[in-house]
Amino acid sequence: MFNNFFHRMASPKHFYRLAGILIPWLAVPCLLLTLAGLYYGLVKAPPDYQQGDSYRIMFIHVPAAWMSMFIYVVMAGAGAIGLIWRIKLAEMVAISSAPIGASFTFLALVTGSIWGKPMWGTWWVWDARLTSELILLFLYLGVIALNNAIDDKRMAARAVAILALVGVINIPIIHYSVEWWNTLHQGPTVTKFDKPSIHLSMLIPLLLMAVAFKLYYAFVVLMRARCEVLDRERNSGWVKELAEKT
Amino acid sequence: MTPKRKKRIMLIGLMLAGVAIAAGFALQAFNENLMFFYTPSEVSAGEAPAGRMIRVGGLVTEGSVQRQSDGLTVQFDVTDNNKTITVQYTGILPDLFREGQGIVAHGQLQEDRLFVAAEVLAKHDENYMPPEVADALKATHDAATSDNAKKVN
Amino acid sequence: MNSDSLTRAFVILIRRDLMLAVRHRAEMANPILFFVLVTSLFPLGIGANPALLQAVAPGVIWVAALLAALLSIENVFRSDFEDGSLEQYLLSSHPLSVLVLAKITAHWLVTGLPLLLISPLLGILMGLPVDAIKILFITLLLGTPVLSLIGAVGVALTVGLRKGGMILSLLVLPLYVPVLIFASSAVDTAATGLPVTAHLSLIAALLLLALSLSPFATAAALRVSLS
Amino acid sequence: MTQSKDTAALAAHALECIRDDRTLFSNLDFRLEAGSALILEGRNGSGKTSLLRILCGIRLPDAGTVTWGDTAIDKLGPDYHMHMAYIGHRDGIKLDLTPLENLAMARALGMPNDITLEAALAKVDLAGYEDVLTRNLSAGQQRRLALARLLVTDTSLWILDEPFTSLDVHGISVIEELLDAHTTSGGMLAVTSHHAVNLQNTTVQRINLSA
Numbered sequence: 001m002f003n004n005f006f007h008r009m010a011s012p013k014h015f016y017r018l019a020g021i022l023i024p025w026l027a028v029p030c031l032l033l034t035l036a037g038l039y040y041g042l043v044k045a046p047p048d049y050q051q052g053d054s055y056r057i058m059f060i061h062v063p064a065a066w067m068s069m070f071i072y073v074v075m076a077g078a079g080a081i082g083l084i085w086r087i088k089l090a091e092m093v094a095i096s097s098a099p100i101g102a103s104f105t106f107l108a109l110v111t112g113s114i115w116g117k118p119m120w121g122t123w124w125v126w127d128a129r130l131t132s133e134l135i136l137l138f139l140y141l142g143v144i145a146l147n148n149a150i151d152d153k154r155m156a157a158r159a160v161a162i163l164a165l166v167g168v169i170n171i172p173i174i175h176y177s178v179e180w181w182n183t184l185h186q187g188p189t190v191t192k193f194d195k196p197s198i199h200l201s202m203l204i205p206l207l208l209m210a211v212a213f214k215l216y217y218a219f220v221v222l223m224r225a226r227c228e229v230l231d232r233e234r235n236s237g238w239v240k241e242l243a244e245k246t
Numbered sequence: 247m248t249p250k251r252k253k254r255i256m257l258i259g260l261m262l263a264g265v266a267i268a269a270g271f272a273l274q275a276f277n278e279n280l281m282f283f284y285t286p287s288e289v290s291a292g293e294a295p296a297g298r299m300i301r302v303g304g305l306v307t308e309g310s311v312q313r314q315s316d317g318l319t320v321q322f323d324v325t326d327n328n329k330t331i332t333v334q335y336t337g338i339l340p341d342l343f344r345e346g347q348g349i350v351a352h353g354q355l356q357e358d359r360l361f362v363a364a365e366v367l368a369k370h371d372e373n374y375m376p377p378e379v380a381d382a383l384k385a386t387h388d389a390a391t392s393d394n395a396k397k398v399n
Numbered sequence: 400m401n402s403d404s405l406t407r408a409f410v411i412l413i414r415r416d417l418m419l420a421v422r423h424r425a426e427m428a429n430p431i432l433f434f435v436l437v438t439s440l441f442p443l444g445i446g447a448n449p450a451l452l453q454a455v456a457p458g459v460i461w462v463a464a465l466l467a468a469l470l471s472i473e474n475v476f477r478s479d480f481e482d483g484s485l486e487q488y489l490l491s492s493h494p495l496s497v498l499v500l501a502k503i504t505a506h507w508l509v510t511g512l513p514l515l516l517i518s519p520l521l522g523i524l525m526g527l528p529v530d531a532i533k534i535l536f537i538t539l540l541l542g543t544p545v546l547s548l549i550g551a552v553g554v555a556l557t558v559g560l561r562k563g564g565m566i567l568s569l570l571v572l573p574l575y576v577p578v579l580i581f582a583s584s585a586v587d588t589a590a591t592g593l594p595v596t597a598h599l600s601l602i603a604a605l606l607l608l609a610l611s612l613s614p615f616a617t618a619a620a621l622r623v624s625l626s
Numbered sequence: 627m628t629q630s631k632d633t634a635a636l637a638a639h640a641l642e643c644i645r646d647d648r649t650l651f652s653n654l655d656f657r658l659e660a661g662s663a664l665i666l667e668g669r670n671g672s673g674k675t676s677l678l679r680i681l682c683g684i685r686l687p688d689a690g691t692v693t694w695g696d697t698a699i700d701k702l703g704p705d706y707h708m709h710m711a712y713i714g715h716r717d718g719i720k721l722d723l724t725p726l727e728n729l730a731m732a733r734a735l736g737m738p739n740d741i742t743l744e745a746a747l748a749k750v751d752l753a754g755y756e757d758v759l760t761r762n763l764s765a766g767q768q769r770r771l772a773l774a775r776l777l778v779t780d781t782s783l784w785i786l787d788e789p790f791t792s793l794d795v796h797g798i799s800v801i802e803e804l805l806d807a808h809t810t811s812g813g814m815l816a817v818t819s820h821h822a823v824n825l826q827n828t829t830v831q832r833i834n835l836s837a
Contacts, residue, residue, distance in 0.1 A: 483716025
């Protein structure tokens with residue numbers, strides 16, 4: 001019963017319509033939050049007592065790094081759902097997530113590097129966080145390459161799901177393994193239990209940007225998945241109808 | 247229950263057992279000192295081996311940094327707010343190196359308890375605040391450093 | 400249909416693969432030659448300074464072993480895919496994951512074991528102390544099966560592709576990183592005379608984890624690749 | 627979960643197969659009973675091989691299900707595979723093993739029966755070749771060796787993709803006899819062939835995928 005409902009909700013046609021409605025409702029708040037976050041982060045927030053103004057890159061760097069991991073987990077989770085319950089939609093979400101995740105990972109690496117130059121005196125160090133983020137980028141690239149290499153879409157989706165799952169098991173292992181080189185990267189700031197060791201005036205723009213990034217991911221993944229749906233269902237009646245209408 | 251299904255359950259059981267034992271091994275490994283990282287207290291208590299490459303971490307004691315006449319060799323004290331050890335390093339120090347800052351030194355402990363570092367890494371801490379807040383905090387919370395020492399690890 | 404027949408299938412499959420390997424002796428030698436050659440290129444490339452060599456030896460030997468494993472791993476399913484044997488494993492009345500484990504075991508015996516046996520010689524060439532050579536041997540003993548097990552998943556995902564080789568390294572190399580770090584730092588630590596039991600138990604943990612999960616992932620990937 | 631040979635049946639329900647944007651077949655239904663044969667006909671690329679691979683459970687259908695004794699085959703897994711044998715385009719034999727070694731492997735992978743490996747080879751007219759490397763056999767002999775795999779395990783459903791490829795007239799009649807014997811003893815057969823398949827004692831059901 002539940003299963004039936006779920007399958008119907010996840011039917012490509014239904015999803016295509018629903019996503020079309022949702023996208024503007026995600027994109028507009030995303031834009032507003034980004035503007036607000038940038039304004040509070042770059043203009044309103046005071047300079048840091050130690051790092052001066054250069055810490056401000058954190059408002060891009062930190063949310064991007066969060067997203068890079070969050071998206072990988074979403075991708076693996078969607079892949080698993082697609083693999084186990086054969087829900088096509090989950091497969092499409094998994095595949096659509098990979099390039100977005102790779103972009104956020106790349107963004108986190110680049111901004112981190114720009115931040116590292118004034119702070120550590122070097123663009124790059126083989127530090128634990130940096131290295132595991134770099135490997136995460138390779139994992140994403142592997143997923144994308146595998147998806148591109150397999151012609152059959154259905155087969156590609158299942159292969160990608162397996163690879164993403166293997167990767168998700170490995171991420172904590174990779175993370176701990178690279179911690180063996182003593183780490184230069186700071187410890188967690190916001191998630192510490194007692195109280196975030198960041199001043200409220202800096203925390204607010206950081207959280208605004210984090211939510212904006214999440215919304216960005218949500219509407220871009222929906223857009224990509226919509227394209228994926230059209231591509232995969234291009235022979236079905238409803239897509240042909242849609243094509244004729246426009 | 248068909249024999250096939252029994253076999254399948256057996257395989258899954260084996261798999262879970264493997265994962266569990268793997269976790270056991272990993273936990274055991276993490277209980278030991280993997281990184282050969284020691285605090286000044288541990289060094290003072292004689293827990294750190296001499297003459298071998300180890301890591302020592304802590305805060306640079308205020309006013310302890312002394313440059314030697316060659317201009318490159320630096321000597322400073324590192325503390326965890328309990329015990330203090332003296333570190334000697336020859337080379338260029340990282341930009342973030344300053345008194346009161348957390349550092350990690352990689353090197354050898356000499357017989358005379360002097361730690362000769364081959365490498366010194368500075369850590370920028372995870373605190374973000376405007377300068378005035380930092381000043382205020384410093385004035386009121388001198389004891390907060392004990393908390394910081396822990397984070398350096 | 401008891402577990403006896405499963406054990407028999409497991410043993411027969413390993414024996415058959417070993418027999419095939421013996422009938423292709425020349426191919427068997429390739430990974431090990433590669434391993435020795437790559438390692439001996441380093442003294443030529445970076446100079447024969449003993450202190451320097453000893454410092455890089457653990458990393459160099461392990462990277463060479465890793466590349467040798469990567470080069471040879473494709474054969475684990477390639478010929479079976481081409482002649483249709485893979486379909487027959489899939490349609491066997493035994494669980495595919497067990498057959499896959501047999502294939503990986505045979506492959507390790509043919510390619511991983513020789514690397515292991517020749518590694519002390521390379522350790523001597525690179526000027527490692529005896530204690531470190533012992534640890535090098537143990538890390539290879541525990542680590543090379545992990546390379547085969549992880550590699551098999553990658554091969555299973557790419558076996559049906561025309562240009563599988565390049566993608567294979569992209570898929571597999573990032574996953575090899577933990578083994579490389581744990582193993583080479585174990586040898587490194589041993590060379591400075593410190594105890595390495597913690598490192599070794601971590602590599603053992605990796606081996607057990609790979610042993611328990613990889614056959615299932617590989618089997619699932621093979622089903623996808625053949626569909 | 628052992629079905630006796632006469633109760634089990636293979637059935638396809640509303641099967642659909644799409645490849646490269648082309649619907650090869652859709653809404654395909656049939657039922658294959660013990661003692662009968664299914665012969666698939668159709669042009670090249672009409673989906674015969676795809677259908678056989680779907681029946682094996684190697685390939686997933688784009689819609690519909692295949693059942694064995696009223697249970698979907700992807701639920702049965704090895705419980706289904708122990709009842710069936712498949713010979714595809716590729717022989718699934720190792721050229722660097724002897725015929726005997728090849729058959730020993732095939733037997734270990736399935737449910738062994740009582741026939742000796744030598745007798746199985748004799749049945750496909752390969753007596754005397756037991757210890758020759760398969761590489762040195764002719765293409766027709768290699769194909770017959772592949773078909774000999776059907777004999778060394780205890781299976782009721784044979785799925786054969788172009789079994790007569792590279793066989794000469796004599797070879798074809800040898801194999802046809804084997805197939806006929808299999809169905810008359812209660813076995814099932816799903817086969818594609820460019821040649822006319824001549825099964826005298828078997829109920830034959832034909833499906834033309836090009837139609």
